[in-house]
Amino acid sequence: MAFSAEPWVADLGNGTYKNPILHADYSDPDVVRVGDDYWMTSSSFSHVPALPILHSKDLVNWQLVTHALPRLVPEAGFVTPQHGKGVWAPAIRHHAGKFWIYYPDPDYGIYVITAKDPAGKWSEPVLVKGGRGLIDPCPLWDDDGRVYLIHGWAKSRAMVGNVLTLLELNAEGTTVIDDFGYVINGDKLPNYRTLEGPKFLKRDGWYYVFAPAGGVKPGWQSVFRAKSIRGPYEDRIVLAQGKSPVNGPHQGALVDTPKGEEWFIHFQDKDAYGRIVHLQPVTWKDGWPLMGTGVTSGEKTGEPVLVHKKPALPAQPIAVPPTSDDFAAKKLGLQWQWQANPGKHWYSLTEKSGSLRLFAQPETVPGNLYDAPYLLMQKFPALEFSATTVLDASGGAAQAGLIVFGFDYAWVGVRDGRLVQVTVDKASEKPKANYVTAEALTGKVHLRVEVRDGGKCRFSYSLDGKTFTPLGAEFTANVGRWVGAKVGIFAAGASGHADFEEFIVGQ
Known part of the structure; x- marks a missing residue:
């Protein structure tokens, strides 16, 4: 399957790069x-x-x-x-x-x-x-x-x-x-x-x-x-x-190149986007490093650069951490993480060819997914992006869908056979839930979230994969405990399962 264009590429293709080099929550980076x-x-x-x-x-x-x-x-x-x-x-x-x-x-x-x-x-x-x-x-x-x-x-x-x-x-x-x-x-x-x-x-x-x-x-x-x-x-x-x-x-990390250049990799806390990764040039003077703009200005305390000439290293093809997944592999993609150590039978990539099957797990707290260990999610990969999945909820899971998660969270999907959008505020405290119900649903549904600058999220759905209809109000993504917001999928309930055919991340 051909995935859409990557939502964030730091290499500008002309010998320069833009910061951040990773617009994703790789907190406290260290490099060797x-x-x-x-x-x-x-x-x-x-x-x-x-x-x-x-x-x-x-x-x-x-x-x-x-x-x-x-x-x-x-x-x-x-x-x-x-x-x-x-x-x-x-x-x-x-x-x-x-x-x-x-x-x-x-x-x-x-x-x-x-x-x-x-x-x-x-x-x-x-x-x-x-x-x-x-x-x-x-x-x-x-x-x-x-x-x-x-x-x-x-x-x-x-x-x-x-x-x-x-x-x-x-x-x-x-x-x-x-x-x-x-x-x-x-x-x-x-x-x-x-x-x-x-x-x-x-x-x-x-x-x-x-x-x-x-x-x-x-x-x-x-x-x-x-x-x-x-x-x-x-x-x-x-x-x-x-x-x-x-x-x-x-x-972050001070690293050098084989030719003697030096660079500093560090993070910036950017709220819902997490702790994103930057690259700064470094030179030394009188036994102290000069970083960022200090490299050219000579100032002892430099400021971060936004665009700079790339390190003097052999040209490399564009590469970014994975986001989209067609679920055709025998293992979960590296982009996916659970909220806790996973159980042995939470998912299958073989029960339905070309789909990820999530076996419904009981809600830890009824009506609140904040402490659910079985949410399968990945980092926000860019300032702006969309994530689209295809859900088949005919397997009997009480609820399943596409989720944006943090201290507040929201999801769109199927709950007891109906298409819903659910927003939960202050999920770690006394959650306040808001449900927006659409129509009874049979068969597959395409679910999408579009994330714009500031973590502004708009959920929508489609029955044909072409025309998407907004569902619910705009949701502003929120941080979690020391981490940025995450986006992913889940299935919850006393029994049953939900199948996801793909998860496509694009601009």
Whole structure:
């Protein structure tokens, strides 16, 4: 099946790119270069599979190639949605011939997984340090062979924040052998708050910690340096919004090219669109990085660029993470995630050829899908896009349809044999539901949502796939807990199933 044009392409085709390079919720991105290949991972919170792995050869065109964590651990802790919990900001590195990801779960501790091939199977998670509130770990293998780990703190769990702690690990990088305490204390720095997301590196005899502060939306990117790994560290704000439209340029990764160029990948919190990914040029002066507009202006604190010359790397074909799916494969596409660890018999790609069959699952709370683990969804992929699916609800599911999900959510589809549009406000609190009923339905129905700037959503349906009729009022997509809105499909009820023939995302 020929899918429609991709809704967001950062490569402008003329040797330049536009930011964001990924207009999708790849929160807290970290990247490592190995040879000519770049590998990215990001937070995934309570969505499953977790820890996406993306690949690029030019830092602009990215493909989603796998997930490093097929299921969340501990298994029993993620049977139901744990909004805002799960996998927080990870770090990906390459050392001793293998890839390493250190990732935090703020309720359990810091884990490590490894792989020879980042696009292949990763090891089972090993708990490096248990405890509540430990977040944002990043390792450093020093020149003398010692292994260090720096991490932040979630004040919501640990009652402490705005500080970074330094640990020493064993040679295998799997357990803590020494705790040096706070190596950087934001409370002792003027105007610092919510210091977090550290990335650790060593360069020209200096230890550097790249870390954002000031909060996700209004904050900035700082760099700290010291001659001793334990400090004292001096600091500089190297990237801030300034007069640009890119608020809170936030944590990410410093990477280089084989020819010596350097770049910084970071995120911007864009409300319903989530934490989208930007690419900034970097040069160094007097032992400090200049980023964004600072590269040309020489300003110590640069601003994010919107359009820039691409990295000096071999030309690559246009690539974006997948969105559309014709359900012809034997496995679910990589774009799809559940709200919790999925059950064994939630879906089938073989029961009806060319269709995804979702087996209806009981509502966790009657009339409210907020805590339903069986919602199958993907990230918003662009500023503006449409998503269209074909639903056959003759399998007896009490309700099934196309959903846009967050703290508020809305869906269009079939409920007890009738075509409906449902909006639920404040789904995590005391939900207020609004139902718009159309007509009794038999056979297939085409369902569509059109998303416009600001997350404005308009649902419609068609019985012939050509003429679409709006249903219900405009809905404004809302964020979830630390994540952007998502779009997807579901089937709910005591029994039965629903079949979806395709899911087409376009401009």
